[in-house]
Amino acid sequence: MAMEIFSNSTSWAFFCFAAAILSAILLTHKRGHNKNKKKLPPGEMGLPWIGETMEFFKAQRKNRMFEEFVQPRMAKYGKIFKTRLMGSPTIIVNGAEANRFFLSNEFKLVISSWPTTSVQLMGSNSIMEKQGDQHRCLRGLIGNTLSSAGLEVLVPKICKSVELHLEKYWNNSIDRISLYHSTKVLTFTIVFECLLGIKVESGTFSTFERILDGVFAPPLAFPGSRFSKAKKARKEVEKMLVKIVWEKKKKMEEGREGGEEEGTLLSHLLGGMIRGEITEEEVIDNVVLLVFAAHDTTSFAIAMTFKMIAQHPDCHTLLLREHIEIMKQKTEGDILTLEDTRKMKYTWQVARESMRLFPPIFGSFRKAIVDIEFEGFIIPRGWKVLWTTHGTHYNEECFEDPLKFNPSRFEETIPPYVYIPFGGGPRLCAGYQLAKLNILIFVHYVVTRYDWSLIYPDEQITMDPLPFPSHGMPIKLSPKSRV
Template sequence: MAMEISSLIPWALVCLVPLLSTILLRHSKCCSKSKTKLPPGEMGIPWIGETMQFYKAQRKNRLFEDFVQPRMMKHGKVFKTRLMGSPTIVVNGAEANRFFLSNEFKLVISAWPSSSVELMGRNSIMEKQGEQHRCIRALVSTSLSHAALDGLVPKMCNSVRLHLDRNWNGQDTVSLYRSTKMLTFTIVFECFFGIEVEPQTLSTFERVLEGVFAPPVSFPGSKFSKAKKARREIEKMLVKIVREKREEMENGSEREVEETLLSRLVGGMIQGEISEEEVVDNVVLLVFAAHDTTSFAIAMTFRMLALHSDCYALLLQEHDEIRREQRPGENLTVGDMKKMKYTWQVARESMRLFPPIFGSFRKAIVDIEYEGFTIPKGWKVLWTTYGTHYSEEYFQDPLTFNPTRFEESMPPYVYLPFGGGPRLCAGNQLAKLNILTFIHYVVTCYDWSLLYPDEQITMDPLPFPSRGMPIKIARKSP
């Protein structure tokens, strides 16, 4: 019996060695993880974390004041939290913006909520990485080249003047925000894509927008369910348009080949570079990206002009000079846009104080060492525009409206109303032209004033003036 037991001992040791090695390896990994230095902060209650506090501050358009700033004062510029079920690191400052935005595709990737991805489209540019992202972005950028802008500006001028004639003439008051939403939506569709829109199309898109940050629950009557239904209606409409455009281009039946973004996207589809689903999803995304944020930027620019009469006087002088050099009824040109230097300073300062986007989420695709902390792979990273826009480190008296601060160039990654890095908004030039064109025709053709100068700004899910920013208007004499 003793012989049998002694003979089993070597075999037992052979079996125990791998087991002990596994235990030691796991122990060493646990020790190394425990030595990982996470940023300070509080994760809140399980899964939910601090999501409710985040949403509450966001709805009031006080995300920086009520959520980010108190935690920065307690923990520093880099802190951890848990938002929408994900452990998240919030970063602030120009250096943080540069580090994370410039390392897109290398250290981090875009990480939108699942409801946003499903409604905007899994094949849109916001979900594309690397070469696929660059391919689609190149098509968009080509549509906003210098040559393309020369042809785009007259179309925008015609759209703005037609919109004002139809919706402002004969009125005493108009909802500025609602009016600009209708206009920017039409410009994106008709001038940029070359697609005629039906009157009800905007309301269908708005139903989609209501669900982009809603919980992805599809029970009947939920915001997400209603948004998905609206998304299917839009998709059906766009698929029909895309297929008709493809047939025209393949058969050469177009009387005049017009270089719009839609024709470029469909051209890429014909050449096998992108799919029909990618064309449809990118049209949906770019319509949202180009019209909602632009209309808010316009509204906030008019708000700040109404509150600062000295700035308005300087701006009006700039536009009167441009108008005096034009023949009656003549459209603006790209050259005229370049003369609107002070107007663009006013718009930029308005977007600094009221950024159309609060920031965006990224996801770490590797363990990231930053500022002495480790951000584990799979964690979210949130950068915010407020982290620099409202900081005395970058702007003297940051809460004061001062357009002339933009007479000098801004350091990189300080001013980010359009984001930055490889995912810098591809349509930022379209937004700029839209803002400048609208301002020109309003201030040269109308006297106007705000009805509610202290109107609250709310968010659902993007920022907007709670009353729609009604203004009193009176047509100027020719």
């Protein structure tokens, strides 16, 4: 009996051992198979939590994120690679196909992913945080303001703002002005007064500047920190906007709104609020976001356009000729129309080429909401994805001699997702048309009224985290005899 028990025990033990070995072999094979089928992109994750964040920020401060962070890793790993940034495992992707895949699959495979400080300051009810139907509703309200009919109304308003701004700040200057700072004040005024229909009061600009200064700051709320100052400014702005919203809402409900107030973006947002489509919080958060989205980025695009015009005299000659031809069709006192801006084809080529070389944004983060298979790799759910403008803008496969300034390249149609200074897909910048009008109209008034030159032709561009000219792009200025 003992021998039988030993024999049976031995047989059972052997069976268990054999089963364990077989299971291990099968599991190893399965894991290997899955690993081959669902392989992470190559790359280094760096130190725990920190990852390669320090290298990323170091390159960012010098405005050389692509040249010093992305390009060396592309050379080593290819167009798609993994890293760890600010505590999150991140896949960085480059190229038109990557742009198309991730930007067009917003809400399906990925969602927008902003830092916590940005969400707190811009507002959790802003369009940047909305998904699906909520995003489409808000985008529709904004789109109504920037339709063809809306743009027809906007153009004379922008012209008036530009003329008043030049009269106040440029005509009274002592032959020198900070172009970048000046355009920041102007674009802020245009968003507030022309787009939203809100009068800019004394101190409003500086209060918003404090908010924007903390949008990408570390989430440190101790007194005196950038984030703490920004949160305090946000409360001041919110208090001001609540008062404006309720006063304007009451006028609309009583049928007392009229004149230039009708058709503004704030009117469209409040109409949605009255109909129950959006909340008061959504109105306020989206006003704050729109000021942020249209403020620094448009100012930088204008500054870089003037930088390129100054550094390429032949470009200035052609551009001025275009604006003189437009002026010949107008009589004294006439202002520009939307049709006039459509004739500024070469000017827009210059602006587009300037934004290709100096994109207002480096790219943006998305978060995978499912496991994603792309180009033979797996991007796990919850990981971040960073797409970059430079990945195509500086790619010789997309643009011949990509570092050369050549506006004529935009005479031809550019394939989709190659040129992306305004993003793409469902989250294509909603204010794209407003930015375009700001640039074209401002260029028109400056080149036809002033002679100017850069004081620092080789001025460095820095980032914090958005790009800006390190000295504010000061220019020498003198009135031009009437062209």
